[in-house]
Amino acid sequence: MTSDTTVEPAPFERTTGRTKGYDPASVDAFLEAARVAFEHDDSAELDAADVRHAAFRLVRRGYEIAAVDAALGRVEDAFAARERDRALSRAGARAWVGRSRKTGQEILDRLTRPHRSRFARVGWLHYGYRVDEVDLVADKIAHYLEAGEGVSVDQVRAVAFRMQRGGYREDQVDAVLDAVVEVMLAVG
Known part of the structure; x- marks a missing residue:
C-alpha cells in the first residue's frame, strides 16, 4: 500500500x-x-x-x-x-576589536579576583554554584583571555556546576559565562 x-x-x-x-x-x-x-x-x-x-x-x-x-x-x-x-x-575593525577587548578586560578583572571572592554569595540557607568548581573554570577562562590557552566556545557553553549552601550566585556566574561566549564569538 x-x-x-x-x-x-x-x-x-x-x-x-x-x-x-x-x-x-x-x-x-x-x-x-x-x-x-x-x-x-x-x-x-x-x-x-x-x-x-x-x-x-x-x-x-x-x-x-x-x-x-x-x-x-x-x-x-x-x-x-x-x-x-x-x-x-x-x-570598522578598530571599534569592534576595541569593544571586544574592553569586554574581555572586564571579564578578566572579575575572574582574577582572589579565589572564593569572585562573585557574590547566596546566604547560608540557600544553594548557589559550588565555589571551588566556579573558581576552577574561572582560572581556565582567565588563562584563555590572558594567553589564548585552549578553551572552546562549546566548553564554556557546556559548563555545569554542582550546588552548595552559601555558593556563588547563579545569575552572576551565568552572566559572566554569557559574556565570555560573546567575546569568544566576537573575535572568531
Whole structure:
C-alpha cells in the first residue's frame, strides 16, 4: 500500500522511557523562527544572545537535549558571525576589536579576583554554584583571555556546576559565562 503523503523524519532523536527531553513543538517553533530571522538579514527579531538564552520545557518523548543544544550552538555561531560582520562594516575593525577587548578586560578583572571572592554569595540557607568548581573554570577562562590557552566556545557553553549552601550566585556566574561566549564569538 502506498501513500501520497510522506512523513518527514523528526529533526532530532526522541528520548525513551522515563527520560525527558526538550518539548518538540517548542524546539521546532524556535528553530523555524531562527531560520526566518536569519534568512531575512534586515530582521532584528532574533540575535545570538536570544539563541543562547533559549529554554524549553522538558517532556517525555522530547528531543534529545544534547543534540538540540549542539544545534543551538551552531545557530548561535551563525548569528554571531553575521552580527560581527555587520558591526565590522558599520563601525570598522578598530571599534569592534576595541569593544571586544574592553569586554574581555572586564571579564578578566572579575575572574582574577582572589579565589572564593569572585562573585557574590547566596546566604547560608540557600544553594548557589559550588565555589571551588566556579573558581576552577574561572582560572581556565582567565588563562584563555590572558594567553589564548585552549578553551572552546562549546566548553564554556557546556559548563555545569554542582550546588552548595552559601555558593556563588547563579545569575552572576551565568552572566559572566554569557559574556565570555560573546567575546569568544566576537573575535572568531
